[in-house]
Amino acid sequence: MSDMAKTKPMRRKTTKREKKEWVAAYIFIAPLVIGIFVFYIYPFIQNFWFSFNDVNRFNISTFTGLENYKALIKDKELYRTLGNTIKYVIITVPVGICLSILIATLLNAKIRGTSIYRTIYFLPSVTMSVAIALVWKWMYNGEFGILNNILGAFGIEGQNWLSNPKTALYMVMIVGIWMSVGYNMIILLAGMQGISKSYYEAAAIDGAGPVKRFFKITIPMLTPTIFFVMITSIIGGFQVFDTIYMMIGKTSLAYESTQTLVMMFYRYAFDYGQKGYAAAISIVIFAIIMLITIFQFVMQKKWVNYD
The missing domain is CATH 1.20.5 (Single alpha-helices involved in coiled-coils or other helix-helix interfaces)
Incomplete structure (x- = not known):
């Protein structure tokens, strides 16, 4: 060399x-x-x-070492609260994503006033959640709420929706879905507009109808965007706090049936002053979200498949 x-x-x-x-x-x-x-x-x-x-x-x-975690494992309130949170996520995420895809598909079509409709659907995403919660709380009011007035016009007896343990969480879910649809719709709409129109033109020549083109082209090509929306929606579902906190009072009969993990953390940290125990709850929330996210990323290669 x-x-x-x-x-x-x-x-x-x-x-x-x-x-x-x-x-x-x-x-x-x-x-x-x-x-x-x-x-x-x-x-x-x-x-x-x-x-x-x-x-x-x-x-x-x-x-104190692992004492907070040992007490947390034995705490029945944790499992009840975790059940409420999982129920919230399982219902709001799929329903919200399906509605977002449906609305994005409609707005992706050539119709008049598309920009106006997009703005209307996106408004809940940029409105303060506290203001939204107060408006929906008024709508659900058992005495003078607009929901009971509408039901009364059809001869259906209304009820106190937010104080009934059987209905309170589902009423809050409706608000959560309504708030998330606009944001997810914008992301999914951007993903749809990134799909080449040549795929649809070729499918139309082969005789594929709108429904078949939607399930054979739009959904497969949109899977990366759906994957992103699903992850962010699940994380947001496990972190839900403000809407439930504003709509369900601490003295409400439905408080236990609507309490989520973040609400449990808030109560122990600020109401009871047990910050160490509250910190352990927050670490549990972090661990659950992290495990779910890792699982989704592992499954992404199997789910996101264009073949």
């Missing part, structure tokens, strides 16, 4: 302009990096540490 082959290539010196560009780049990304660390990474690490401690209202902690 010649001496030239053995000689390592000399590294080019960084110019002053390149150094300035690097400094400017770091300055621009610094606020985002600092924000992520301060508001996400550090709180998560602190919360994880709190889950192994007995923390009082003044954040004075005493290390």
Whole structure:
């Protein structure tokens, strides 16, 4: 081997302009990096540490090891609350995604006023959830709510929808679906518009009707987008809090039947002041969401298939 082959290539010196560009780049990304660390990474690490401690209202902690997790495993309230949360996710996610696909398909057609309809359907996604919850709470009111007035016009007797343990959670699910459809619809509509029209033209020439084109072309080509929407919807379902908190009072008879994991965390952290126990609950929520997400990513290769 010649001496030239053995000689390592000399590294080019960084110019002053390149150094300035690097400094400017770091300055621009610094606020985002600092924000992520301060508001996400550090709180998560602190919360994880709190889950192994007995923390009082003044954040004075005493290390207790796995005691919070042992107590959590024996807590019947956790399993009842987990059941409510899973029921919420199992119903709202499939129904919400199906409605979103249906509306996106209709808005993807060439009809007049498409932009107006898109705006109307998307409005609930940009409206404050607290305001939405208060409006729906008024609609569900057992005495002067609009829902009971409509049912009364057809001779159907109304009821106190949000105070009945049998109906309260389902009433909240309707609100959750209504709020999520607009956001998911926009994402799915963008995915539909990215599908080449040549597929539909070729299928039409072969004699495929609208329904067959929808199930043989639209759905298979839309699976990556559906996969994304499903993941975000499941994560949002397990984190539901604000709408239920605003619509169901703490003294309501339906409180236990509508309490979710995040509500249980909030109650122990801020009502009872048991921050260590609440931190353990939040870690359980994180673990459940993480396991479901990992499972979905593992199954993605089998589900997202164009063949």
